[in-house]
Amino acid sequence: MNVIAAPLADSLIFEPERFGDQRGFFQENFRVADYRLAGIEDELVQDNWSRSVKGVLRGMHFQHQAPQGKLISVMRGKIYDVAVDVRRHSANFGRWQAVVLSEHKPQQLWLPPGFAHGFLVLSDVADVIYKTSHYYNQADEGAFSCFSAELGISWPDLPYIQSAKDSAAADFHEIFA
Numbered sequence: 001m002n003v004i005a006a007p008l009a010d011s012l013i014f015e016p017e018r019f020g021d022q023r024g025f026f027q028e029n030f031r032v033a034d035y036r037l038a039g040i041e042d043e044l045v046q047d048n049w050s051r052s053v054k055g056v057l058r059g060m061h062f063q064h065q066a067p068q069g070k071l072i073s074v075m076r077g078k079i080y081d082v083a084v085d086v087r088r089h090s091a092n093f094g095r096w097q098a099v100v101l102s103e104h105k106p107q108q109l110w111l112p113p114g115f116a117h118g119f120l121v122l123s124d125v126a127d128v129i130y131k132t133s134h135y136y137n138q139a140d141e142g143a144f145s146c147f148s149a150e151l152g153i154s155w156p157d158l159p160y161i162q163s164a165k166d167s168a169a170a171d172f173h174e175i176f177a
């Protein structure tokens with residue numbers, strides 16, 4: 001398992017080995033030992049499956065008291081994955097990164113606890129699976145707008161499909177005043 005740095009400090013990109021043959025391919029998606037070797041001590045306790053059609057824009061989401069680390073893989077399609085460091089002590093507080101994840105490129109993205117997460121679907125459909133280091137708690141959830149001017153996140157230009165919650169989300173500076 002190769003590990004490379006993602007643009008923001010503490011975020012990592014894992015590159016699992018994919019064994020292809022005339023039948024298709026085999027890929028190990030998760031070994032605790034690989035993540036411990038990369039310095040991730042978080043225990044991953046929940047596994048999610050998110051299916052979206054082209055143009056779906058989910059985010060930007062985070063949890064206040066029990067921030068979730070996320071290990072993100074795209075099983076089908078392609079996404080433009082964005083994360084914002086919302087750790088107040090971080091030198092990168094308020095900075096964002098974008099990583100394109102695709103079923104055709106064996107890469108997984110690690111976001112440590114304290115990153116807000118969102119993604120835009122670039123393919124007709126995308127299946128995103130991700131493990132999290134804390135359980136989901138709707139009461140603990142926070143969100144800010146993907147289009148918060150002060151962040152300057154550049155999104156590919158598509159007709160966006162958002163949930164009512166996401167399209168009504170406040171700007172970053174209103175949440176992290």
Ligand SMILES: Cc1cn([C@H]2C[C@H](O)[C@@H](COP(=O)(O)OP(=O)(O)O[C@H]3O[C@H](C)C(=O)[C@H](O)[C@H]3O)O2)c(=O)[nH]c1=O
Pocket residue numbers: 048050058059061062070117118119136163
């Ligand atoms: C996230 C989550 C949601 N749900 C339920 C709550 C709602 O009834 C339904 C849809 O939830 P929501 O619209 O918040 O789903 P997303 O917009 O994909 O939210 C996710 O979007 C970004 C990209 C993330 O990284 C987070 O995991 C998460 O916030 O699933 C659960 O039961 N468990 C969960 O872990």
